[in-house]
Every structure is written in structure tokens, then in C-alpha cells.
Amino acid sequence: MTTPALTAARLVALRDLRLAFRKPSQVIQPLMFFMIVATLFPLTLTPEMSRLRDAAPGVLWIGALLSSLLALEFLFRDDAVDGTLEQFALSGQSLTWMLFAKTCTHWLLTGLPLALSAPIAAAALGVSMGAMGGVVASLALGSFAMSLVGAIGAGLTLGARRGGVLLSLLTLPLAVPILIFGARATQLAISGGDIAPPMYLLGAIAVLGVTLAPLAAAAAVRIGLE
Amino acid sequence: MLTVQSVHLWRGDRHVLRGVSFEGSAGKCVLLTGKNGAGKTTLIRAIAGLLDPEEGQVFWRGAPARERRNEYHAELAYLGHEPPLKGDLSARENLKYSIGIRRPVTTAEIDTALTRTGAITFADRAVRMLSAGQRRRVALAGVLLANAVLWLLDEPTTNLDADGQQLVRELIAEHLARAGLVVAAVHHPLPLPAEQLVTLEL
Numbered sequence: 001m002t003t004p005a006l007t008a009a010r011l012v013a014l015r016d017l018r019l020a021f022r023k024p025s026q027v028i029q030p031l032m033f034f035m036i037v038a039t040l041f042p043l044t045l046t047p048e049m050s051r052l053r054d055a056a057p058g059v060l061w062i063g064a065l066l067s068s069l070l071a072l073e074f075l076f077r078d079d080a081v082d083g084t085l086e087q088f089a090l091s092g093q094s095l096t097w098m099l100f101a102k103t104c105t106h107w108l109l110t111g112l113p114l115a116l117s118a119p120i121a122a123a124a125l126g127v128s129m130g131a132m133g134g135v136v137a138s139l140a141l142g143s144f145a146m147s148l149v150g151a152i153g154a155g156l157t158l159g160a161r162r163g164g165v166l167l168s169l170l171t172l173p174l175a176v177p178i179l180i181f182g183a184r185a186t187q188l189a190i191s192g193g194d195i196a197p198p199m200y201l202l203g204a205i206a207v208l209g210v211t212l213a214p215l216a217a218a219a220a221v222r223i224g225l226e
Numbered sequence: 227m228l229t230v231q232s233v234h235l236w237r238g239d240r241h242v243l244r245g246v247s248f249e250g251s252a253g254k255c256v257l258l259t260g261k262n263g264a265g266k267t268t269l270i271r272a273i274a275g276l277l278d279p280e281e282g283q284v285f286w287r288g289a290p291a292r293e294r295r296n297e298y299h300a301e302l303a304y305l306g307h308e309p310p311l312k313g314d315l316s317a318r319e320n321l322k323y324s325i326g327i328r329r330p331v332t333t334a335e336i337d338t339a340l341t342r343t344g345a346i347t348f349a350d351r352a353v354r355m356l357s358a359g360q361r362r363r364v365a366l367a368g369v370l371l372a373n374a375v376l377w378l379l380d381e382p383t384t385n386l387d388a389d390g391q392q393l394v395r396e397l398i399a400e401h402l403a404r405a406g407l408v409v410a411a412v413h414h415p416l417p418l419p420a421e422q423l424v425t426l427e428l
Binding site for chain 1: 300309
């Protein structure tokens with residue numbers, strides 16, 4: 001009797017959550033990086049709140065993008081080193097599904113905390129409290145899409161030594177649409193506009209990521225295991 | 227049950243496996259012997275489906291293993307050089323998750339397996355605090371728990387003391403008695419009845 005797919009995905013997620021609580025540095029590091037980038041900008045740009053507010057979407061999104069690239073390095077690396085990925089591939093479960101569960105957990109541990117802590121950084125950039133909902137929502141959705149797209153790159157660079165640079169090169173072109181629509185959504189939220197159009201586009205990228213990225217990541221991981 | 231048919235495999239520009247063929251049936255132990263670098267690990271990984279042979283095929287129960295990958299893997303337990311364990315989790319937690327994704331498993335079953343492999347006394351310690359031999363005992367408990375028909379063991383006695391090596395021999399003998407099939411890469415011959423052994427020199 002084999003484990004039902006949903007139970008297997010839950011176990012994958014629970015294991016990663018437990019490991020993250022045992023060793024929180026991999027979760028805290030990208031978050032700290034984001035906070036440092038976003039809070040250093042106001043010190044270097046200008047004390048004028050209106051101009052800071054104009055720069056806020058760019059600062060927040062570039063910080064978020066670089067931070068998620070940093071976090072992506074950890075997505076599959078430890079599991080590849082200790083043989084966990086091999087056991088996934090040989091578990092009789094769909095590798096695509098296992099990696100999807102892993103990627104979602106990764107977002108829960110890195111992307112979501114980043115989105116939730118964004119209001120602190122945004123406040124330093126002069127963003128009004130009324131806009132925070134839109135800022136958090138756009139970063140949450142955007143970072144989810146980033147995790148999915150990044151999973152492909154993380155899978156492809158498994159076999160490469162010091163794959164960090166390669167991972168960035170592979171992932172950045174795919175991440176640019178997320179960056180553009182995400183920053184646009186944040187900009188509209190700050191200026192009080194309707195954020196729905198860019199959010200729909202971000203959502204579309206996320207849906208595309210959910211359908212295609214785990215398949216591509218599984219194929220990449222299989223090559224990486226050879 | 228398991229048929230390996232003229233498997234050719236290249237690693238880089240080295241032709242490691244040059245048309246390896248053998249058959250394994252229930253209750254048999256296939257021993258892969260040969261010098262370091264002869265391709266034992268490569269062959270085991272190819273049988274497991276982790277490596278795709280350039281030529282030749284692996285058949286399981288008459289069908290190409292690649293075509294029914296998930297069903298094949300559900301019947302297979304693979305233990306490589308490094309025990310696939312998470313250093314920050316205890317032995318019990320490791321098995322709970324790694325076996326749990328294969329099949330529903332109870333705490334009692336895990337404890338029984340850990341007792342059998344002599345790992346119960348350190349079952350709650352973080353795996354990174356354990357010695358290499360202790361880790362292997364935990365990994366062997368995982369092989370027992372997988373409820374697999376086909377065991378693929380790559381040098382299963384590495385890092386084990388004399389008791390541990392005896393344990394591996396017993397576990398293999400018990401598995402064969404259950405009509406299981408074992409493919410093992412070894413450096414030392416296993417004292418099993420000749421009719422159960424198939425030796426393949428690579």
C-alpha cells in the first residue's frame with residue numbers, strides 16, 4: 001500500500017518546516033538581506049519623503065528579487081547533498097508533485113515572511129499605511145511566482161559546483177516579468193490606483209508556474225541526479 | 227523478476243558498463259564484485275533508474291522498468307554510499323518522513339525496525355551526532371521498513387563493525403527467505419548458500 005499523494009506532500013512540507021525551525025539561519029538570512037537593502041536606501045537617497053515614495057516600488061522589488069535568489073540556492077541543495085532527492089525520485093511518488101510540495105514550503109518559509117515584513121521596510125520609504133495591503137499582496141503573489149520559476153533554475157544548477165551565479169543568470173530573465181508587474185502593482189498601491197490589472201498578470205504568471213515549473217524542475221533534478 | 231539486458235553506460239568519455247546482462251529471481255542474491263571503479267555503483271544506479279543507460283534496458287516483472295517507473299520504485303529500496311538521512315533530525319523523525327512518503331508507517335513499526343538493526347538506543351539523537359556506522363544502521367532500518375521486494379545495496383557493510391556486518395548478512399538472508407531479491411555491490415563474499423547466489427564480476 002502506498003501513501004496517498006496528498007499525505008506524501010504534507011510529510012514533505014512538515015519535514016521542511018521542522019528542519020527550518022531546527023536551523024533557522026537559512027530562513028532568516030534572506031529576510032535580513034531584504035530588510036538591510038530596503039532600509040539602507042532611504043539613508044543614501046534623499047530625506048524627502050515624496051521622492052522616497054517614488055523610489056519605493058523599485059527598492060522593495062529589487063530587494064525582494066535579490067533576496068529570493070539568495071534563498072533559492074538552498075531550495076534543493078541540502079537535499080541533493082544528503083541523498084533526500086534521490087529517495088524522492090525512488091519513492092514511487094511523482095517527483096513533480098514532491099518538488100511542488102517542496103517549492104510551496106520554500107515560499108512559506110522565505111517569500112511569505114518577506115511579504116509580511118515588507119510594511120516595515122515600506123514605512124521607512126514613506127509609504128502610507130493605507131497602501132500596505134497592496135504592497136504585501138503584490139509581494140506575496142510575486143514571491144510565490146518567483147519560487148516556482150526559480151525551482152527550475154535550482155534544479156538545473158544542482159550538478160554545478162558553486163551554482164549560485166549560474167542560478168541567477170538562469171532565473172533572472174524569467175523573473176523580469178514578475179519584477180515589472182509586481183513593481184507596477186506596488187506603485188499603483190502606493191499612488192492609490194487600482195492594483196487589479198498587474199495583480200491579474202502576476203496571478204497568471206503564478207498559475208503558469210504552478211502548471212509548468214514543477215514538471216520542468218523534476219526533469220532538471222533527474223538530470224542533476226545522474 | 228529483474229532482467230538487466232546488455233546495459234551500456236558511459237561516464238564522461240569512459241565506457242564503464244560494456245553490455246552487462248543478468249537475471250535475478252525471487253529468493254536470489256546477485257553479488258556485484260570487481261575492482262574499485264569497475265562500475266558497481268554505476269550499475270546499481272542504472273538498475274534503480276537514477277542513470278539512463280545509453281543502450282540496453284532494465285525489465286521488472288517482464289515490463290521495461292522505465293515505463294512503469296512509480297510502480298517499480300514502490301517495490302524497490304536503494305541504499306547508496308551515503309545514508310540518506312537529515313543531520314538535524316533524529317533517526318525516528320528521519321524514518322517517519324522518508325518512509326512515510328512511500329507508505330503509511332506507524333511508530334511501532336519504526337521502533338521494531340530500529341530495534342532489529344540495533345539503532346533503538348540512539349533513535350532520538352540528532353543524526354549528525356551519530357557515527358558513520360550508527361547512521362548506516364538507521365539507514366538499514368529504512369530499507370527494512372520500505373517493504374520493498376528488490377533491495378539495491380551499494381556496499382552495505384561499509385563502516386559497520388563485526389556485529390553490524392553479521393547483521394547485514396542476516397537481514398539479506400531473511401529477505402531472501404521472504405522471496406525477496408537482493409542486488410548488492412560487495413568487496414567481501416557473503417556466506418550464503420550457493421543456490422541463492424548469483425555472482426557477477428564486473
